[in-house]
Amino acid sequence: MKEIKPISNFNVTVAIPGSKSITHRAIIAASLATGKSLIRNFLDSEDTIFTAETLKKLGVDIAFEGNNLHVSGTGGKFIPLVGRKELFLGNSGTSFRLLLSVVALGQGEFVMTGTPRMLTRPIGALVTALNRLDVEASCINQNSCPPVLIMANGIRGGRTEIAGNQSSQYLSSLLLTGPCMNQGVEIEVIGELVSTPYVDITVDVMEQFGVKVERDNYSYFRVKPGKGYEAREYTIQGDASSASYFWAAAAITGGVVTTENIFPLSTRQGDICLLELLEKMGCRVERSSDRVTVHGGALSGIDADMGDLPDMVPTLAAVALFAEGKTHIRNVQHLRIKESDRLRAIALEWGKLGAKVEETDDGLIIYGKGDLKGTVVFPHNDHRIAMSLAVIGLKVHGVKIEDEACVGKSFPRFWELWDKF
Structure with missing residues (x-):
């Protein structure tokens, strides 16, 4: 259990580790x-290690x-597998x-599975999109969730479609494998696409590694x-999502935080846009080529469409507790299928502290300047909930966070850097 100590009047500089999404x-x-690549400043976290270790099981030398x-x-070709292989993704x-x-690019029979929470998170739309490309894959329990059985035999490619309203990662998955499909791939996005900045990150990484992606905004893509x-040398920039908790710390305490290894003038990371929301609330933000400085100030509630910034909702929800008036967070219904049901988790845990939080169909309404009292809070095994609760604890005496180690999913050094305060 981690107890957070309230602070004020600080001026700190923090070097932010590499971006999880880019890693x-x-x-x-x-x-x-084809060939050997060197990736610098990769994020060593639970999630990124799952990715690396799974690729090693497919025959990639990492x-x-x-x-x-x-x-x-491997040039998109993997060693044929004998027998069934289980791939555990946590x-x-x-x-x-x-x-x-x-995995579908490989040769053999694979079962992709994970934790009990993972087995409740939707994947059926991506499975169906792959079926249209002649991939033999199915949800074993026939409930559109993992585990997934893949009878891998490469991907023919061609034309497919994907719904945009659950996760942009379905689209990113298809795009990343497009260059390795025999016929390439054309993808039509059905409906409005959520979390579009993450698709921009995918396209940018693909282009950095030599692949051109044709597109019509966010409705059509072709590889x-x-x-x-x-193969190339590639340096991963700092994670704007991880930096957000330090920006929020400055926002609510009136302190000053400078985050290094953040490139606000050129990054493709959509979470950098949290800075604009903090400015609207009353913070002063300084941006330079490779760093950001946030100065806290008197805060006011705002109305925010965060459909493209879902991972920033817990951070903004923490800041909103200390703003005058109410903050309305909208267009984030897809947060219910993250590591936790984040909307419910925020309402529950913020409520334990005495906050007034209302769940809506697609978001939250948070009433600021309430009478908050510290207590034991539970992050629901969700790294972003835990780190946002740490922000709240800087202003509220007695906040104690259970299962604090869950931050290792994206930011293993979080508590080490947080203790700099």
């Missing part, structure tokens, strides 16, 4: 490339050297979704056959 995608692109990864790509939804298409990934 997943870079490891996959390097694994599917060696760890400090914060660097040496990856010997509760890493990103690993599961992105790798489902990668032509014949031009595979090229």
